[in-house]
Amino acid sequence: MQQVLVAIVAAAAAALVFGLWLTRPLRRLGPALVALGGGGFNEPIHIPGPSDLASLGRQLDSLRLRLTELDEDKARFLRHTSHELKTPLAALREGVALLSEGVGGALSGEQAEIVGILQHNTGVLQQQIEDLLRYNAAAFDARQLQRRPTLLHELLEDVVQAQRLSWQARGLAVVVEGDETLVHPVDPERLGMALGNLMSNAIRFSPAGGRIRWWVGVLVSAEERAIALQINDDGPGISAADREHIFDPFYRGSTQPPPASHSANAPRGSGIGLAIVREQVSAHGGRVQLMADAGGACFRILLPLDTPHV
Template sequence: MQQLIKKLSFYHVSIKTLTLMGFGLVAFPLVFAFLYSANQVNSLSQQGTTAIFNVAELVENNRKLSQTLTRLERFASQFVVLKEQELLTQYVEEKQELINLLSQEFSRYSDEQFPLLIEQFTNKVNEIDSLIQSTAADSLSLDTVQSLFKQLAQVNQQLSLHTNEVINQRANAMEASANHVKRTMLFSLLIIPITLLIAGVFIVLITLPLKVLLGKIKLLEQGNFQQSITVDGSIEIEEIADALETMRSRLHALELQKSSFIRHISHELKTPLAAIREGTELIYDKSVGPLNNDQQEITHIIRTSVNRLQRLIEDLLDFNIVLDSTSLQDAEVINLTTEIERALTLRVLDIKRKQLIVNMDVGKISLQCNSKQLSVILDNLLSNAIKFSPDKGAITIKAWVEQHALYLTITDQGTGIASSLHSKIFDAFYQGPAKHNSQIKSSGLGLTIVKELLMRLNGSISIESNTTSPSFTTFTIKLPRAKVMSLNSIPTSEKT
């Protein structure tokens, strides 16, 4: 596909030109179809809204008309029988409401039959009214009144039937309009496959070189500065590739300088620091004579600061591993159990000082990884677990393989980490609240180094913690290219 695209005459034009060409060829038919369909839908919507309101009004007016007619008949019948003036007054009010309803509501509809039916209805109402209010009303019988109202009910029924016909006509008109819009929109859909084909061609023209460029950028993100960057594509893509190649060369040179500087300054600092630490230990242990309380306190502060400085230098050396991209190429098959035991050996004094129990549930697992980087990851996670573990607590290490990926968890029984801090603890130089009696001071780089190294190894790290009883913190790392070794399993539980 890429070779075919390279042969196109406009492959090396600018992204701006490609975008404008693709947008124009895709947008014009779609915009036309959209505007036409929108106009049809808008007309249908307006027609539907009007029809719904009209239908609702017709139904409501029919209901009012029937109710008013019923009340009118009741008051007229009662007046004929009882001859009370109050019933006559109520009859007159209902008659006026009926006339107003006919003249104001039904006369608004543009229909040939409505005026005729309204006229018949009005004439019949007036006929009844003239009999009831005439001087001969005393001799008017109830049967006569009911007979007249039956005739009026027949006219009302004709009006209701015609109203239903009008509603059906509106519904049929709406259905016809909807079918017309449906056919129009279905016809417009024929444009979509053409536009999709055009869009697909231009998307490939623009995104294919970008994907190649993204792969080169990911190599830079992982710290691989050895591979040169060359990408064929549009003018802008080639310019970006050239700029990235220049940046890669400079970053590589700067990285080598940084690594060399950190190694040099760290080793230069460690030599006088060792002498200071040795002298401080002699003074602190009163090997050169007794100390008073103030001198003892000052010596303790110096001793603590020297230990902290030594730890900071060690973290800087570990961080130098993160900056050193050359070590990324040194992948080898590693026995996970051996690496964990080596990391525990380095921390055995800290473990014994706090009387911690280390439980291991690790099978015979191997993975292809950089041994030096993995040891730094394990050391920092174990150091963190030891630091926050209570005295006589337990640290649990578990490992298993799923779909050729290693899952390793390290759990301590510390006070836990609040969920609001889960994203902050991986920031450089961030230090969470430490135990007041902790003998292990940190520089705030440990978890940052772990995260950076795991990212370079295509791995990841997550945290689960509980601050309530029972409190705990579990770090889970995931690394690719792991498998269970076909050897005898090691013991599933070891205690240190």
């Protein structure tokens, strides 16, 4: 009987050791796949343990390197293509400007109207090219994070102060509430860009004399514990038709800012601001949500609390 008990204990111990030996590399596998899915191509993937798992780790790392090459090729193609488009477009815009100034002779009313259409459309095309470059640069930069412990409440205050002239000019009240001591390892420039885009949108869509509220703190639910950075405004909110696509690059929603915040001839938004927000937040391992029934637009950024400190 004693020998049986010893055998059982030995078997249990062996099973425990084997389980630990097997589960530790499996725990590394999950975060590696999540990082690849989120575009995190910088960290090498190394899965220790049994030969099959180690081989899988090497294959994933080869995939990571290939995805990195494809990502760089895409960025290079966009840069070169945009540059090649900008040069002839600049010449075209200059020629149209000379025509509008009457350098080639006085224009009839119909000719002036046609030249005006050309000026408008070439201006729109130039803006679209610049937006494409800006989005591509932001997406690339999001993969090159420089994390450091950051006081998040202070980061929000910096974002608010950077746009102080804009919100003061519209008579808006802006408050930053929540945990003033919360520190988290983030890239303050990249996350600050995302927060700044949310802030500028809130300013554009808020009615004169409205209120913008920032809040930062920890949210705990049955599914997760996360840091939340949330912004609410008093604007018209996001229409139901736009909610599904609001974070898509170059998607421009149907809701426009109130007339007091822009001139009648001002172009609509580029449609990349919220896409850049999603890129920068995803690079931090987080996600951005459009909250429902908030009485205006309400966006919430969630950052995982288990981010390793640097």
